[in-house]
Amino acid sequence: MSNHTTTIKKQCSSNSPADVDAVFSVNAISNQGADDTTTRVAVFSSTVRAGFPSPAEDYIEGMLDLNEHLISHPAATFIVRVAGDSMVGAGIYPNDLLVVDRSIRPAPGRIVIAMVAGGLTVKRLEIKNKRWRLVAANPDYPPIEISPIADGVEPEDCTIWGVVSSTIRKF
Amino acid sequence: MIGKMFALVDCNNFYASCERVFRPDLEGVPIVVLSNNDGCVIARSNEVKALGVPMGAPYFKVKDMLNAGGVKIFSSNYALYGDMSGRVMTILYSFSPEVEIYSIDEAFIDLDGFAPNVIIAQMNALRANIKKWTSIPVSIGIGPTKTLAKIAAERAKKDLSLGGVCMLDGKTQTHSALNLTPVGDVWGIGRAWNKRLNAGGIITALDFANQPMQLVRKKIGVSGARTWLELNGTRAFVIEMQPGIRKSCISSRSFSKNVTVLDELKEAIATFAARASERLRGERMAAGTISVFLLANRFDENSIAANSSATVTLDNPSANTVEITQGALAALAKAYKKGIAYKKAGVSLLELSPMHSLQPSLFSAAPDKENRAHNLQIAIDKINSSPRAVRDMVHIGARKQKGNWHMRQDMRSPRYTTSWRELPRVT
Numbered sequence: 001m002s003n004h005t006t007t008i009k010k011q012c013s014s015n016s017p018a019d020v021d022a023v024f025s026v027n028a029i030s031n032q033g034a035d036d037t038t039t040r041v042a043v044f045s046s047t048v049r050a051g052f053p054s055p056a057e058d059y060i061e062g063m064l065d066l067n068e069h070l071i072s073h074p075a076a077t078f079i080v081r082v083a084g085d086s087m088v089g090a091g092i093y094p095n096d097l098l099v100v101d102r103s104i105r106p107a108p109g110r111i112v113i114a115m116v117a118g119g120l121t122v123k124r125l126e127i128k129n130k131r132w133r134l135v136a137a138n139p140d141y142p143p144i145e146i147s148p149i150a151d152g153v154e155p156e157d158c159t160i161w162g163v164v165s166s167t168i169r170k171f
Numbered sequence: 172m173i174g175k176m177f178a179l180v181d182c183n184n185f186y187a188s189c190e191r192v193f194r195p196d197l198e199g200v201p202i203v204v205l206s207n208n209d210g211c212v213i214a215r216s217n218e219v220k221a222l223g224v225p226m227g228a229p230y231f232k233v234k235d236m237l238n239a240g241g242v243k244i245f246s247s248n249y250a251l252y253g254d255m256s257g258r259v260m261t262i263l264y265s266f267s268p269e270v271e272i273y274s275i276d277e278a279f280i281d282l283d284g285f286a287p288n289v290i291i292a293q294m295n296a297l298r299a300n301i302k303k304w305t306s307i308p309v310s311i312g313i314g315p316t317k318t319l320a321k322i323a324a325e326r327a328k329k330d331l332s333l334g335g336v337c338m339l340d341g342k343t344q345t346h347s348a349l350n351l352t353p354v355g356d357v358w359g360i361g362r363a364w365n366k367r368l369n370a371g372g373i374i375t376a377l378d379f380a381n382q383p384m385q386l387v388r389k390k391i392g393v394s395g396a397r398t399w400l401e402l403n404g405t406r407a408f409v410i411e412m413q414p415g416i417r418k419s420c421i422s423s424r425s426f427s428k429n430v431t432v433l434d435e436l437k438e439a440i441a442t443f444a445a446r447a448s449e450r451l452r453g454e455r456m457a458a459g460t461i462s463v464f465l466l467a468n469r470f471d472e473n474s475i476a477a478n479s480s481a482t483v484t485l486d487n488p489s490a491n492t493v494e495i496t497q498g499a500l501a502a503l504a505k506a507y508k509k510g511i512a513y514k515k516a517g518v519s520l521l522e523l524s525p526m527h528s529l530q531p532s533l534f535s536a537a538p539d540k541e542n543r544a545h546n547l548q549i550a551i552d553k554i555n556s557s558p559r560a561v562r563d564m565v566h567i568g569a570r571k572q573k574g575n576w577h578m579r580q581d582m583r584s585p586r587y588t589t590s591w592r593e594l595p596r597v598t
Contacts, residue, residue, distance in 0.1 A: 065508075074478065075261040076304035078588060084598035098597065102304050113597055118196030120597040161195070161306075 070166050076103035078162065080113065080120065087111070087122050089137030097168040098122060104163035111164040116144055120161055132159075176282040176313050176340070178294060179320040180263060180301075182256075183308045183328060185276035186214035189255045190245050192306050193587050193595040201242040205230050207459050207488070207522050209246055209581065218242075246583040249460040249522045250482050254588040256519075257464050257480035258305045264466050264478065266297055268425075268514070275419035275519060279317060287340070294336045313338035314345075317408050318358045318401035322348055322376065325356065349377035349402065359398040364391060376402060420458065422447040423517020429468050430513045436465070437500060443518040444499035448492045451520055457488035459522030461495060463502035466515040481505035482589060488524050495520065 071077045082096045090111060092098070098113070106112050108127045113120050114134050123134035123144065134144040146159045182188060186204040191197045201218035205211065211229045222240045224233050237244060256275045263270045269281035282290060294311045301309050312324025319339050326348050327337035339345045355365030357376045373379050379387075380402040388396040397407035422443040430436055440463055451458055460482060467477035481502040489495060499518045585593035 073304070075258040075265075079594055080597045081594040083596040086598065097594070102306070115195035120193065120195065120595060122597045 070099050070168070071101075072165075073101055073103040076162075077101050077165075079168075080122075082122060084121075086136040086138045086141045087124075090124065092122060092137070092167055093169065095169075098164045099166045099168065100162035101165040102162040104165060106160040106163055113161040113164060114144075114146070114159050115161050116146075116159065122164060125160065134159075176285065176287070176290060176315060176338075177317050177320040178280040178282055178290075179273075179312045179317070179324040180259075180278050180280065180297070181310050181312070181324045181328065182259060182276035183310055184214055184216050185256070185307070186245075186247065186252055187216040187219075188307050189248070189252050190243075190584055191216075192251075192255065194584075197243060201240055202245065203237060203242055204245045204247050205582070207247055207524055210524075213247065244582050246581060247522060248584050248586060249462075250484065250586040250589045251584065253460065253462040253480065253482040253519070253521055255305060255307060257462070257478075259301055259307055259309070260464065261466070261478045262301050262304060263297075264515075266300075272421055272423055272517065272519075274421060275521060279320065282313065291336055291338055294338075295334065298335050309335070311336045313340070315340075315404045316401040316406050318398060319345065319404065321358050322352050322356075325352065345404070346377055349380055350375050352376040354379045357398060357402065359394055359401075364395070419519050419521050420447050420450050420454075420456070420523065421517055421519040422450070423464070423515060423519075425515040426513065430516075431509075431511065433503075433507055433509075436503060436507060436513065436516060439516050440499050440503045440518060441496050443516070444496040445492050447518050447520050448490055448495040451490045451495075451523070452526075455526045456523045457490040457526050458485070458495065458520035459488040459524065460484050460520070461498040461502055462519045462521060463499050463506050464517050464519070465503075465506050465508075465511075465513050468512045468514040477508060477511040479506040479508060482521075484522075488522065490526060 067074070078100045080098050080100055082092055082094055082098060085094055092111070100113050104110070106125055108125055110125050111122060112125045112134070113122055114125075115121075116134065121134070123136055126133050126135050126143075128143075132146045134146060136143070187202040190202055190204065199218070200216075201222060202214075202216040203212050203219050203224065204214035206213045209230055211227055212224060212233065213227070215224060215226065219237075219240070219242055222236070222242070224236060224240075224242075252275060259276075260270070260272055260278060263278050263280060267280050267282075269283070271279040271281075273279055285293065290313060294313060298309055298311055301307060310324050310327040312320045312322065312327050313336070314320040314323045323337040323339045326339075327333050327335055329351075330337070337348070339348055352375060353365075354360055354368050354373055354376050355362065357379065360368070360379070368374075368379065373382065380399065382399070384396060384399055387399045391398075400407040424439070424443070426439070430439070444461070448458075461484075462480055462482040464480035465478065483498040483502040483505075485494065485498055495518075585595070587593060587595050
């Protein structure tokens with residue numbers, strides 16, 4: 001008498017999902033070890049629907065993804081850490097993380113990362129007297145003039161590294 | 172006449188450019204990047220090229236020269252390079268789905284379907300896009316064949332008046348570009364052939380292209396004839412070429428349908444990892460870093476946001492399929508996001524070093540033992556390539572590091588983009 005064990009394993013179908021919902025592999029193992037055979041058969045060749053679909057099915061979602069919330073252009077987005085207090089008036093404190101999106105066009109009023117004196121600094125970009133300048137949100141830091149407004153010269157061409165799109169602070 | 176075109180997007184002095192991304196003070200400062208263990212020069216900024224420091228020079232030999240030239244020296248930082256490469260490739264992929272990632276810093280775009288009169292404008296825009304988003308400068312070469320696109324990219328890099336983009340679409344232009352290209356710089360012409368060709372009076376790529384094809388075939392064989400055809404504007408490299416490994420070894424493929432399930436991706440990544448490590452062994456090289464990238468279906472909503480990559484660094488450089496697969500799967504777990512329809516995935520092996528320079532724990536003194544290890548490797552490769560490979564994958568117990576061997580990388584820059592503790596600081 002032979003004892004047949006059947007194992008069924010779901011496989012990813014190589015055909016279009018509409019045609020084949022599942023292909024099952026059936027291992028028929030006899031108790032005489034010598035003639036083990038493995039046969040692969042397509043058990044179902046069409047989509048099987050049984051019972052009522054769960055009413056929650058349409059609402060199944062993953063967890064909230066902070067990346068999705070904070071980053072719209074991953075290839076252009078960098079995270080930097082704040083090391084100074086020059087922007088405390090804008091709610092940016094030492095040790096905060098800033099999300100910097102280089103795809104955003106620097107415009108007056110935006111908080112930007114600028115290249116000044118060989119380092120990176122966070123300031124607000126402004127125009128005053130037809131000149132671009134970087135303004136701290138802390139009276140201890142004087143504004144930094146960066147370049148005159150000239151035709152075709154964008155501030156990002158010379159000094160602006162990226163535009164800050166949000167800040168992250170852990171308490 | 173303009174037929175179908177390929178573009179080669181080539182990052183300029185890629186590793187050196189990566190070192191400058193968060194260091195505006197290094198703009199214009201000569202930079203070199205050293206191979207792992209700080210062995211030799213593997214990347215040079217233009218300023219260093221001007222100093223005459225050769226590529227691949229052993230560090231100890233050029234140390235004085237570098238110091239005298241005020242050169243800023245970096246140990247290699249593959250976490251940074253891998254991440255920056257992923258960003259560049261993501262931008263390319265958002266520009267066209269027909270991207271073939273060729274190495275860590277080069278990719279082909281098939282421009283079939285692009286109106287010829289707008290190609291240059293489009294490529295200029297792409298170049299500006301990459302520069303603005305990532306700050307990495309690229310050169311773009313366009314030509315009817317991959318070999319010509321490569322030559323065009325070299326022209327775009329060398330001739331600054333071209334503004335970083337060079338298209339070879341006419342006979343005159345192509346001839347003058349070929350005339351400026353030493354034959355040894357042509358793809359597929361090895362160093363050995365370069366010498367023999369030069370001895371025979373064939374100095375430039377144009378000299379080579381002007382030889383009768385029969386002669387080329389007779390003397391250099393089929394591969395030479397292919398290169399000849401490519402130089403003369405006929406596509407001969409249809410499939411992905413597998414040239415010698417330089418800095419990276421990449422295996423990737425587009426899926427025939429979107430893949431969302433992690434297990435399916437695992438299977439693909441394990442296959443790519445096996446293929447890449449096979450190539451690595453074929454070149455007697457080992458990799459220290461494994462990077463996995465996932466590209467989402469670009470026609471899906473939010474797809475560009477869904478592209479991702481992750482990098483894993485091995486304790487010891489390895490060419491072992493199992494170790495590399497484990498690393499790749501760990502990187503996949505980091506990069507994978509649930510619910511994204513992935514269209515393409517790949518594994519790149521970075522931080523390559525010659526196998527013979529590996530530390531003793533991987534270097535078998537007895538060739539017999541090495542053979543056995545190789546046979547084991549093949550057996551494992553076979554098992555792992557079976558359809559159920561991933562779940563039942565054969566593992567080798569974690570290799571303990573013997574002795575106090577550590578990779579020397581005294582001058583590595585922070586892993587700015589992949590480590591929370593090493594983020595760039597802004598004042």
